Amino acid sequence: MSEIISSVVAHYNYWIYIALMMIGLYAVIGKKNLIKKIIGVNIFQTAIILFYVSIGAKKGATIPIIHHGPGGGHHETTASVIEASQYMNPLPHVLMLTAIVVAVATLGVALALAIKVYNQYGTLEEDEILSRIRVR
Amino acid sequence: MKFLGIIVVVITGALLVYTTGDFPSWSDPASPASTHVSPHYIEKGMHETAAPNIVTAVLADYRGFDTLFETTVVFCAGVVCFFLLRIPGRSPFTECQYRHKATGITVRVKHDRKMSGSFGEFERIDTLWTPHDLIIQTACRILIPFIQLFALYVIAHGHHSPGGGFQGGVILGASIILLAISHDLRTALDRLGEKAHAILCSVGVLVYAGTGAVCMVLGFNFLDYGALARILHVDPVMARSHGILVVEVGVGLAVMAALIWIYSNVSSRGNYDEGL
Numbered sequence A: 001m002s003e004i005i006s007s008v009v010a011h012y013n014y015w016i017y018i019a020l021m022m023i024g025l026y027a028v029i030g031k032k033n034l035i036k037k038i039i040g041v042n043i044f045q046t047a048i049i050l051f052y053v054s055i056g057a058k059k060g061a062t063i064p065i066i067h068h069g070p071g072g073g074h075h076e077t078t079a080s081v082i083e084a085s086q087y088m089n090p091l092p093h094v095l096m097l098t099a100i101v102v103a104v105a106t107l108g109v110a111l112a113l114a115i116k117v118y119n120q121y122g123t124l125e126e127d128e129i130l131s132r133i134r135v136r
Numbered sequence B: 001m002k003f004l005g006i007i008v009v010v011i012t013g014a015l016l017v018y019t020t021g022d023f024p025s026w027s028d029p030a031s032p033a034s035t036h037v038s039p040h041y042i043e044k045g046m047h048e049t050a051a052p053n054i055v056t057a058v059l060a061d062y063r064g065f066d067t068l069f070e071t072t073v074v075f076c077a078g079v080v081c082f083f084l085l086r087i088p089g090r091s092p093f094t095e096c097q098y099r100h101k102a103t104g105i106t107v108r109v110k111h112d113r114k115m116s117g118s119f120g121e122f123e124r125i126d127t128l129w130t131p132h133d134l135i136i137q138t139a140c141r142i143l144i145p146f147i148q149l150f151a152l153y154v155i156a157h158g159h160h161s162p163g164g165g166f167q168g169g170v171i172l173g174a175s176i177i178l179l180a181i182s183h184d185l186r187t188a189l190d191r192l193g194e195k196a197h198a199i200l201c202s203v204g205v206l207v208y209a210g211t212g213a214v215c216m217v218l219g220f221n222f223l224d225y226g227a228l229a230r231i232l233h234v235d236p237v238m239a240r241s242h243g244i245l246v247v248e249v250g251v252g253l254a255v256m257a258a259l260i261w262i263y264s265n266v267s268s269r270g271n272y273d274e275g276l
Helices: A002-010 A012-030 A034-055 A090-121 A126-135 B002-022 B038-049 B054-062 B064-085 B134-156 B165-182 B185-191 B194-217 B225-232 B236-267
Strands: B093-100 B106-112 B122-125
Touching: A002 A012, A012 A034, A012 B002, A034 A090, A090 A126, A090 B038, A090 B054, A090 B064, A090 B165, A090 B236, B038 B054, B038 B236, B054 B064, B054 B236, B064 B194, B064 B236, B134 B165, B134 B236, B165 B185, B165 B236, B185 B236, B194 B225, B194 B236, B225 B236
Parallel strands: none
Antiparallel strands: B093 B106, B093 B122
């Protein structure tokens, strides 16, 4: 029993991202409103971002900005040797930094498409749109 | 459909939960993600690029191609919103409402599309107009310059502190969007017009790609900022730091313009007349 608990505690970041991802996936599949689907896609995206950022964490490490001395020049470090274990993994941060901005931009495109659909069919409900397409 | 959806979601979740046992534990320093390329970035990044913020160094230098095309994606999103929604002057005549500031009387005028705007004692108002809150307008007017100043700091100081082109660009864009929300869309468009959005967005991507092209002209690889040492008269490591700054400015311009472009198209449904 204690093994299971310790395993859950050691992996709880994955559990959170899976829960968020399931919420997003359900919104995409189960909801009929296009705006709710877009929100679902965004929750899904947030889950992936959380997954990546949690991978970059290291125990006892600080943010990946090399500390430089107060007296010295801007570009000289106080410690001559930089230990990789002192700083978090910068790579997931980089990937997600761009992904967040791209997510906002693609959200704009999704909303623009939703506006076009609304102008064309007068509704954002998926089943009503399908019935109106069949009538024509 | 809903039942089927729940089944699919639960199966997917169960499969993912099943695999978590094989993943490294939370904040494990010896996890695969932290053992291959990231120690090189952390230990050598400072000596190779002279940028203490490793995230910025990796973003703009080691993974420069990735960031170039992410910026292009943001640019494309702005262009797509423009082409999907923008309605270029459907009818030359338009009906506008003007409000006399002193008495509060509203008049409806049908006139040429070109002469819309506030003049004299009359101000142009939206169809569903409510009186603007003085507190909100004043607070936003005081705040916006400081937000923009902070955004410039975030872009320019991205080497040394958390920040960079993407974050600074988003803050700059948000400050203009705040102006559009607290006043109205036309006020924001008077400050930064539609053509400026398109030009700034393209110029941002061009600055990024142009920096890479300059490196190529100087006989180095594309986006190899060490080449800039000859132009800037500094050692190649410092040249990388300066190259990162130039690129970040380009990213900031592109992101700012793209966000405002998307906002003004989506919020006004493409006619650039009445926003939210």
